[in-house]
Ligand SMILES: C[S@@+](CC[C@H](N)C(=O)[O-])C[C@H]1O[C@@H](n2cnc3c(N)ncnc32)[C@H](O)[C@@H]1O
């Protein structure tokens with residue numbers, strides 16, 4: 060097998076370009092995204108999300124430097140997937156995702172939630188909490204999207220906070236000639 064190629068069945072695909080399930084190309088949601096290279100049944104393990112394991116302190120430093128590729132692993136360590144050999148890092152968030160992240164003994168895998176058709180963009184819910192949620196505007200386009208990248212359990216609270224903000228805002232000055 061050529062060096063740097065995927066270890067999956069179609070080993071002619073360089074790892075930076077995905078694998079037999081995952082194709083990396085420009086996304087309609089944001090920047091670069093991951094797309095289905097073939098029809099994929101529900102419950103399929105698409106790819107492992109790989110990278111470097113880092114301490115919590117290092118993770119905090121990298122998050123503050125706007126690294127958007129870090130996954131929580133456990134109480135001691137996180138996984139920084141911002142490496143060229145991790146094409147899974149391009150998979151975007153959606154509020155109506157067709158994949159999910161699975162934690163398995165300190166490793167992370169991206170699995171399909173339902174049957175997926177060739178050419179569909181692959182997405183999962185990033186599971187963000189409410190901290191600074193207004194800095195993470197979501198452009199997934201799903202009808203149920205609350206407008207921000209958030210775990211579904213926080214949608215109601217986010218909508219409530221936004222309503223409160225709107226209600227407490229002073230009325231806009233009107234341009235009246237009277
Ligand atoms: C792990 S990267 C995903 C790959 C990214 N599209 C790229 O080109 O590098 C995560 C970043 O992609 C963007 N992103 C992912 N999903 C998004 C969404 N639904 N709406 C808006 N931006 C999104 C955000 O900037 C987020 O911090």
Ligand SMILES: [Zn+2]
Pocket residue numbers: 153154155197198199200201204205206207208
């Ligand atoms: Zn959304």
